[in-house]
Amino acid sequence: MAKQSITYNDFSFGELSRNLFGRGNISAYRSSAMNLTNFDVIQTGGIERRSGLKFVSSLESNGKIIAFEYSEDSMFLLFFRDEYIDIFNKNGEFVTTLDSPYTLSDLPKMRWVQKGQTLYLVHPFIPPRIIRYNKLVGTWTIAFWIYPKHPTYGYSCEPYTRIDGTEGITLTPNGTTGEIKIVASQSLFSSIYVGVKILINGGEILINSVSTGRVANATVNVDLNSKDADANWQEQAFSEKSGYPASIAFYQNRLVIGGTDVLKNRLWFSKIGEYFNFDLGSGLDDEAIEFDIFSDKRNQIVSVFAGKHLQVFTSDSEWMVVGNPITPSNISVSQQTKIGSVDDRYIAPKFVEGSTIFVARNKKEIREFFYGDLSENYSSEDLILLSSHLLNNPLEQDYNVKKRRLYVVQEDGTLAVLLINKSHNTNAWVQYKTNGKFKSLAVLFDKVYVVVERDGTYSLEVFDEDLFLDKAKKISSITEISTITDLDFLNNKDVVVVADGEIYNLRVENNEVSLPKPCKNIVVGLPFTHIFCPLPLFVGSSFIPKAVRLLELNLRLMDTEKLEVDTGAGLKNIILNDEYFSGDVKIRGKGFVKNYQIPLFKIQSSAPCKLKILNMSMLVDVIR
Numbered sequence: 001m002a003k004q005s006i007t008y009n010d011f012s013f014g015e016l017s018r019n020l021f022g023r024g025n026i027s028a029y030r031s032s033a034m035n036l037t038n039f040d041v042i043q044t045g046g047i048e049r050r051s052g053l054k055f056v057s058s059l060e061s062n063g064k065i066i067a068f069e070y071s072e073d074s075m076f077l078l079f080f081r082d083e084y085i086d087i088f089n090k091n092g093e094f095v096t097t098l099d100s101p102y103t104l105s106d107l108p109k110m111r112w113v114q115k116g117q118t119l120y121l122v123h124p125f126i127p128p129r130i131i132r133y134n135k136l137v138g139t140w141t142i143a144f145w146i147y148p149k150h151p152t153y154g155y156s157c158e159p160y161t162r163i164d165g166t167e168g169i170t171l172t173p174n175g176t177t178g179e180i181k182i183v184a185s186q187s188l189f190s191s192i193y194v195g196v197k198i199l200i201n202g203g204e205i206l207i208n209s210v211s212t213g214r215v216a217n218a219t220v221n222v223d224l225n226s227k228d229a230d231a232n233w234q235e236q237a238f239s240e241k242s243g244y245p246a247s248i249a250f251y252q253n254r255l256v257i258g259g260t261d262v263l264k265n266r267l268w269f270s271k272i273g274e275y276f277n278f279d280l281g282s283g284l285d286d287e288a289i290e291f292d293i294f295s296d297k298r299n300q301i302v303s304v305f306a307g308k309h310l311q312v313f314t315s316d317s318e319w320m321v322v323g324n325p326i327t328p329s330n331i332s333v334s335q336q337t338k339i340g341s342v343d344d345r346y347i348a349p350k351f352v353e354g355s356t357i358f359v360a361r362n363k364k365e366i367r368e369f370f371y372g373d374l375s376e377n378y379s380s381e382d383l384i385l386l387s388s389h390l391l392n393n394p395l396e397q398d399y400n401v402k403k404r405r406l407y408v409v410q411e412d413g414t415l416a417v418l419l420i421n422k423s424h425n426t427n428a429w430v431q432y433k434t435n436g437k438f439k440s441l442a443v444l445f446d447k448v449y450v451v452v453e454r455d456g457t458y459s460l461e462v463f464d465e466d467l468f469l470d471k472a473k474k475i476s477s478i479t480e481i482s483t484i485t486d487l488d489f490l491n492n493k494d495v496v497v498v499a500d501g502e503i504y505n506l507r508v509e510n511n512e513v514s515l516p517k518p519c520k521n522i523v524v525g526l527p528f529t530h531i532f533c534p535l536p537l538f539v540g541s542s543f544i545p546k547a548v549r550l551l552e553l554n555l556r557l558m559d560t561e562k563l564e565v566d567t568g569a570g571l572k573n574i575i576l577n578d579e580y581f582s583g584d585v586k587i588r589g590k591g592f593v594k595n596y597q598i599p600l601f602k603i604q605s606s607a608p609c610k611l612k613i614l615n616m617s618m619l620v621d622v623i624r
Contacts, residue, residue, distance in 0.1 A: 003551070006537065007617040010045025011036070014419070014428030017389045021536050021596060028386055034599055035533040041419045041428035043404065046558075048612040049530045050432060052467030053450065054474070056092035058489050059458040060084075064107045064396075065451055067444040070117055074135055075444055078119070079451070079460065080107055085131070087140060090444060092462065098142050101126050108345035108395075111303065113248045115275075124246040124261050127238070147276045154222040155204040156197065157279040159237035159268050159290065170231045171200055176224040179217065180205070185229070187213030192241040200233040201225045237263060249304040250275075252325050254289075256310065259301030265293045267301065267312070269326065285327040293319060295335055302341040305349045307356050308371050311378075315343040315361060318369055320378055336378035339367055342394075350399040350406065353422050357383070357406060359394050366391065366408065366418070383418065387429035390416040395440075402446040413437025413453070434470050435526045454526075459489060468608035469496055472525025480518035487511050487524065498523045498608055501579070527606040532613075533599035537620065550589025550600045552619040558582045561609035566602040568593075580610070592623075 008031075016032035023029055031045075039047045063081035070076075075090040082104040087095040102110055102123065111122050119131040128145045147158040170185040182198075182205065189210040196207050203224035209217045238244045243261025245268070250256065255275035258267035269289035271277040281287040293299060299314035310321035317338040323331045340361035341347075349358040355370035366384040371377070384391055393411035400407070406418040415432035432438070436454030443449075448463045452471070461471060475484060484497070488511045497504045499519035506513050513524065537548050550567055557563065560581045563574040568590035577583070593600055600618065605611070 002622050004620050004622050005617060006620060007615070008534070009615060011041050011047050012045055012424065012426040012428055013386060014041055014430050015387055015390065016535060017387055019388070020386060029535060032386070032535060033532060034535050035531050036430040037532075038432055038528055038530040039430055039532060040405075040417070041426070041430060042612070043419065043421060043424070043426070044614075045426075046612060046614040047532065049468060049610065050430075051463045051465045052472050052525065052528075052608070053434065053452070053461040053470040054464040054467055055471045055489055055525070056449070056460040056462055057088065057094065059451065059460055060086070062104060062439055062453065062458055063451060064110070064440045065442040065449055065460070066112060066119070067398075067442040067449075068114060068119060068133070069445060070133060070135065074133070076133070077442060077444060077449055077460070078131070080110070085142070088460070090447075092460065096140055098131070098140055100142070101129060109246070111246065111248050111346050111348075113250060115250055120248055120255070120275075122245045122248045122257060124243050124259070127244055128257075145276055147278070148274065150279055153202065155199060156221075157277045157288075159278045160199050160234035161237045161263065161266075161290075162234055163242065163262060168231075170229040171198070171233045172229040173200060173205070173218075173224055173227050175220070176201075176203070176227060177220050179208075179219055181211075182207070182216045182218050184214045184216075189213055189216045196239045196241055197221070197236045198233055199235075200230045201228060237266075237268070247301050247304045249306050249310070251304075251306045251310045254326070256304050256306075258304065258312075263292075264300040265314070267291060267293065267304070267321075280328075283328040285325075285329070287328060289326070289328050289331060291331065291333070293333060300343050302343050303346065303349055303358075305351075305356055307351060308354075311349075311356055311369065313341040313349060313358055316340045318358075318378065318380065337369070337380040339365070339380050345395065347394060347397055350397060352399055352406060352420060353404075357397070357399070359397065359408075363393055364388060364391060366394075366397075366406075383420070383427060384416070384429060386427075387416075390414075390429050390431050398441050398443045398448075400443045400446065400448055403448075407441050407443070407448060409438050409441050413439070415441070415450075434528055467523060467525070468610065469498075469523060469525030470528050472523055475522040475524075477520050477522075480520055481522075482515050482518045483512055484515070484522060484524055485512045487513060490524065490526070493526065495524050496527045496606075496608055503607065503609075523608070525608070527608065529604060529606045530611070532603040534601065534616075534618075536596035537600065537622070547592045547623040548600060549592045549621040550618060551621055553587040553589060553601055554617045554619075555585045555587070555613055556583075556615040557585060558612045558614055560611050560613075562605060562607045563611060564603065564605040564607070566604065568601070571602070571604060589618075589620075 013028040013032040015036040038050050040050050061081045066078045068076040077088045079086040085098040085100045117133045121129045131142050147156045172183045174181045193207045201224040204222040205218040207216050207218050245257035246259040248257050253272050255270040271288045272286040278288045299316045303313045305311045312319040318336050321333045342359050347359045349356050355368045360367050365382045367380050394408045396409040408416040419428040436452050440451040487508045490508045491511050499522045564571050
């Protein structure tokens with residue numbers, strides 16, 4: 001046997017995948033852990049128990065939250081549920097409800113972008129909408145997009161196109177105004193053409209009904225120039241027949257949209273400063289633009305993102321659109337990488353430290369899309385390769401700039417959380433779990449809000465650094481109270497109550513809970529458990545020992561209230577000297593470990609108390 005000292009100075013690579021338990025030779029192994037559940041890696045390298053969740057509001061059902069930030073005093077959360085939108089202010093107070101065109105099943109494919117007081121919404125199968133906040137009067141409205149009329153010709157300045165397969169077909173009107181018939185040279189029309197606008201002979205018509213495959217009835221919106229057969233007619237690009245744009249962004253003061261159900265690889269750029277004007281005009285620099293992204297496959301455009309360049313993410317690859325500025329004559333698009341993005345739902349790309357983070361189509365990778373100034377091209381790297389076990393069918397993601405943390409909502413109801421700091425080579429993944437399932441997430445300024453499902457009910461909650469319970473309520477009273485009321489959101493639940501520093505396990509009945517003794521400062525909520533386990537031990541960087549015995553565990557703590565550790569004889573509460581202990585703790589180990597899947601020790605607790613570990617070291621006996 002030989003004694004060996006092992007020191008963990010930082011955890012800058014977070015929780016490591018079990019597939020790497022044999023890779024003691026890589027630098028990340030010396031800065032990782034086997035388990036970091038409900039811990040945060042702090043930016044200086046240590047770890048601490050994650051923040052709790054403050055209860056904000058009960059919700060009608062499942063849904064999706066979106067942050068709306070107009071100004072420091074005008075920040076809101078928009079909660080999209082089945083056919084309604086509930087709006088909350090930055091304090092979590094309910095503001096109003098809007099009717100919504102989106103059902104619960106529509107929400108995964110909804111895209112959005114905000115500019116000023118307006119949120120622009122698109123969906124591949126639902127006509128686009130805008131949600132507008134009027135700060136002067138404090139009102140909210142939702143409406144269809146309204147395209148302007150051409151100042152000379154009068155037709156709508158929305159995108160028009162020819163659908164593949166209609167080349168060579170001419171349309172002949174039997175009149176130029178009023179109600180007319182349109183005759184196609186080949187079979188073209190069916191019921192799906194009803195409601196579609198067509199540009200023909202310098203005018204605009206609306207199809208009202210279809211008689212046969214070659215004959216349709218229409219109303220003239222803008223008078224036609226003649227009754228001649230027209231081979232250059234065009235139909236609405238966006239309609240129930242062809243679908244609606246599935247991506248949206250603002251770039252160089254243009255609204256950029258694209259990727260309909262029929263025109264999967266097409267992008268449209270509005271006229272500069274006129275966001276609903278897509279008339280191509282004569283190709284002047286400020287006029288609208290449209291083009292297709294061509295490659296070996298007909299890629300579905302999944303999202304467009306305004307970064308250093310306009311980035312286009314498709315189901316198969318990633319593209320760069322350049323032009324300084326972009327004009328109809330100088331626009332250029334080139335393929336950069338071939339990864340592909342998730343296309344069965346929308347997971348918004350996020351700008352993180354100069355790169356764009358997106359979820360790969362295989363749903364097993366979180367990719368960083370970054371530009372190389374020397375190569376003048378984009379590259380892509382997998383950020384979660386070393387912690388791939390934490391990714392389980394991602395549903396949403398958002399980024400907190402202040403905390404430098406990326407939050408990814410998983411199908412299994414957990415959160416995968418990444419602390420990223422390139423300048424310090426930090427790429428630390430951990431996992432959050434709660435008593436229930438995380439369903440949606442949004443970062444509003446520097447606060448992280450979540451929708452959580454518990455026992456079939458839904459609530460809006462926010463991470464709070466002062467709390468260490470979930471779905472928690474904080475009460476501060478001038479006088480002592482003995483009963484906590486208005487706990488309908490915790491009714492019939494076993495809860496933990498922290499009252500004037502004492503911890504009680506109680507049950508909420510009839511929407512209230514009685515305290516063992518009167519108190520002034522109280523927190524009531526649901527417990528969650530943090531777990532830390534170290535990685536299997538190597539001798540040197542690669543030799544695997546036959547057995548290891550932990551002789552001594554040393555922890556350097558800061559502002560810690562409670563510490564529970566299992567060093568081989570079960571979890572034990574380590575008594576600290578004061579309420580907020582800062583200092584070194586030495587703990588004796590017990591027994592040999594021969595199976596690498598069994599950790600040498602475990603730090604675990606559900607106590608709603610602060611725990612911060614700056615450094616840890618072990619003295620072990622190693623059997624070679």
